[in-house]
Amino acid sequence: NCGTGPEPYPGLIETYHDYSNLPLLAEANAGTPKLRGGKVLYEITPEGYLEGMKPGLSYLAGVGSCCGSDPNFTRSLSSVSGDFQPSFRPKTVDGGGFIASSSSVVSLDEVLGMEEVEVHLDELPRIKGKLDDEKVNLLSFKGVSGAEDELEALLSRTFLQLRTKKPVGVVARAPQVIETFLKAYPGLPPVYLPGRKDGELVSLIRRYGGVLV
Numbered sequence: 001n002c003g004t005g006p007e008p009y010p011g012l013i014e015t016y017h018d019y020s021n022l023p024l025l026a027e028a029n030a031g032t033p034k035l036r037g038g039k040v041l042y043e044i045t046p047e048g049y050l051e052g053m054k055p056g057l058s059y060l061a062g063v064g065s066c067c068g069s070d071p072n073f074t075r076s077l078s079s080v081s082g083d084f085q086p087s088f089r090p091k092t093v094d095g096g097g098f099i100a101s102s103s104s105v106v107s108l109d110e111v112l113g114m115e116e117v118e119v120h121l122d123e124l125p126r127i128k129g130k131l132d133d134e135k136v137n138l139l140s141f142k143g144v145s146g147a148e149d150e151l152e153a154l155l156s157r158t159f160l161q162l163r164t165k166k167p168v169g170v171v172a173r174a175p176q177v178i179e180t181f182l183k184a185y186p187g188l189p190p191v192y193l194p195g196r197k198d199g200e201l202v203s204l205i206r207r208y209g210g211v212l213v
Contacts, residue, residue: 001025001026001027001066002027002028002029002066002067003028003029003066004028004029004031004032005028005029005030005031005032005044005049005052006028006044006049006052006053007052009026009028009052009053009056010052010053010054010055010056011056012026012056013026013056013059013060014056014059016059017059019098023061023062023086024059024060024061024062024086025060025061025062025063025064026053026056026060026062026063026064027063027064027065027066028049028052028053028065028066029042029065029066029067029068029069030042030043030044030049030065030066030067030068030069030073031043031044031068033067033068040068042067042068042069044068046069046070046072046073046075046076047076049065049069049073049076049077050073050076050077050080053077054080057080057081057084058084058085058086059086060084060086061086063077063081064077065077097211098188098211099111099136099166099167099169099187099188099189099190099211099213100167100187100188101159101164101166101167101168101185101186101187101189102159102186102187103163104164104165104166104167106136106166106167108190108211108213111135111136111166112134112135113135113136114135114136114137114138114169114190114192114213115131115132115135115136115137115138116138116140116171116192117130117131117132117137117138117139117140118140118142119139119140119141119142120141120142120143121141121143121144121147121150121151121154124154124155124158125154125157125158127139127158127162128162128164131164131168133164133165133166134165135166136166136167136168136169136190137164137166137168137169138168138169138170138171138190138192139168139169139170139171139181140170140171140172141170141172141177144177145174145176148176148177148179148180151177151180151181151184152180152183152184155180155181155184155185156184159184159185159186160186167187167188167189167190168185168189169189169190169191169192169210169211169213170182170189170190170191170192171191171192171193171194172191172193173193173194173195173198173201175200175201175204178191178201178204178205178210179204179208182204182205182208182209182210183208188209188210188211189210189211190210190211190212190213191205191210191211191212191213192212192213193212197212
């Protein structure tokens, strides 16, 4: 949804289709907005939008248009939508699953090691300096009991700026800490549960899209 014009969308749509059996909906902008004379302008026409999106239409259950579009875009898309029959069968992906951040996707089969990193609340703004960029880092929080609201706010700000080669995960057994981390994390993070796997914790991790490792 939103983002840029339609040019990169067919490739993105096909990638999603390869890894998911869920119905897909795509809505691109009518180009990248430009400010001219104090007004925001979008330069792509309904016809240009349709041509840009066409290569991805066969993978979609629905298609629309976002910022800068108008009813003419909808009419243009509707005029050809019946020519495309969506397929929800993904290609078979071998391996043990994937973890992801907002900027990277990593196959668990490619993970050579995970590093447990002990973190206190006051260290979160500088957490990048404690991470091993060649490994998947699992954060172990100390002294955060009862401070979940503060932890979530700090994590949200930290993850907004943090860029690492591999996704960051968490190691914990406290449900409040795990849930707080998963709410703040922009992706599919690895979660390690020390000791016996508690069924309620496993359900909690799956509910928020975490990947049990």
